[in-house]
Amino acid sequence: MEQKPPSNTPIYTEFHPRWYRRHVSVYWWLGQRQYLKFILREVSSVFVAWFVVLTLLQLRALRVGPEAYARFVHWLEHPATIVFNVICLFFVIFHAITWFNLAPRAMAVKFRGKRLPEIFISAPNYAMWIVVSVGVAWMVLR
Amino acid sequence: MTDTIIVEIPRYSPEQDTEPHFQRYEVPVYKEWVVLDALNYIKDEVDGSLTYRWSCRMGICGSCGMMVNGEPKLSCATFLSAYARNGDRIRVEPLRYFPVVRDLVTELTDFLAKLKKVKPWLMRENERELAQGEFLQTPEQLEEYKQYSMCINCTLCYAACPVVGLDPTFVGPAAIALAQRYNKDSRDQGAGERLAILEHPEGIWGCTFVGECTRVCPKHVDPAGAIQQYKLTAALDWIKSFVMPLGRKNKDVDDGAKAA
């Protein structure tokens, strides 16, 4: 705090008015389109986790034997499972696109003293996405 | 385009009210008028008790930040005609996530304390003698931090960031961008000290990269980018401290002397 003023000057006390504080609702994320898109992006992580569960189930079925794997494949062909996995796929692709579009912001790559435009980082990411996807599909379907 | 527009403003007087109540004013629409002109018109001609901050009226002082139809904007940089084209009313409110002192005026003490917390000044481990002369800086070295030095402390980014609203202890976009402005300055040697202050959940780790701060910034400071780069620096720093435990964490090279 400040030092005490000389005795012949008036003493001021701070006036503290009653501030109004607006309460932030639990549904804050519904208030704006950008907030909703953000929450959907974050929720996509749940569908990514679901994919891992699916893969763990697949690995377990593989490990047990051909009949178990056939049962697993049969479960995958159930309409409800397919519908859920399609929804899951949308969210997973949403994650990939938002990730590749945002990743350049975290990396300031310099080339000849100037910062590279973001497309130079996101485009190779998209290219790698395509290459890796084709590679995996080829390995699996061969 | 209509000739007049209704401006809705929440009025709050701390001595009389416990809650704001909306008041409507009819304001003429001129092609070159901004929201600040409308507020000045209201204060001059209609209701002198309307209270709001403004100063330079040209987007450099950072005083006139307000919510215009739910978007954080500088009232001196927001044209009335854009809203008059799409309807007959416009809602002007105080910036979100700040306590309201009166009408459109927000309480900024907490924000200023957060700015101060990141030590926004050049910190040196070894002081230069006056006889050694001034620090020299190349244009490339200036480019490293120049964007972050453009901040006018208008707090639009705080009004846009949901984490600021949900966690009052979060240091916030402008403060972290300001820390990066000094971290990236070749004359500064305080990056380690600032990292120790900010590598907490209320510092850089509180940010979830919503990205709204960058979208609303009138000076294109890109605080979101600054924070993500800071996270990457902190993570690499942490990895380095494992892989090379004897290496120094701080930037200890006297870059200023290099060019002298």
Added chain:
Amino acid sequence: MARSSSEPILWTLFSAGGVVAALLVPVHLFLFGVALPLGWLRAPSYEHLMALAQLWPVRIYLFLLCSLPLFHWAHRFRYTLYDGLRVKHLNEVIFTLCYGGAVAGTLLAGYLIWSS
């Protein structure tokens, strides 16, 4: 704060998981979750998949495919619970459930992959 020292590694795992999830999960989910069940492509035989799963590079690949996205989910979900539902007062419980879940999934993946 004890949490400050663990955030860098958690964020690094989150980022690594995010990259793996972005690059690899879409094609895997498309193949096994949509295209093969719908019969759009000829299904690989059990023997072919088992043969692939014996190769050590494939095992490492599968382990990373299962483990890293779980850490990505754990980190993101933890913050979503803080921000979305504003349950920060439960943060010890949430922290344990999220990262504990990721660790459990990782261990399970390791067991399933290397014991077949």
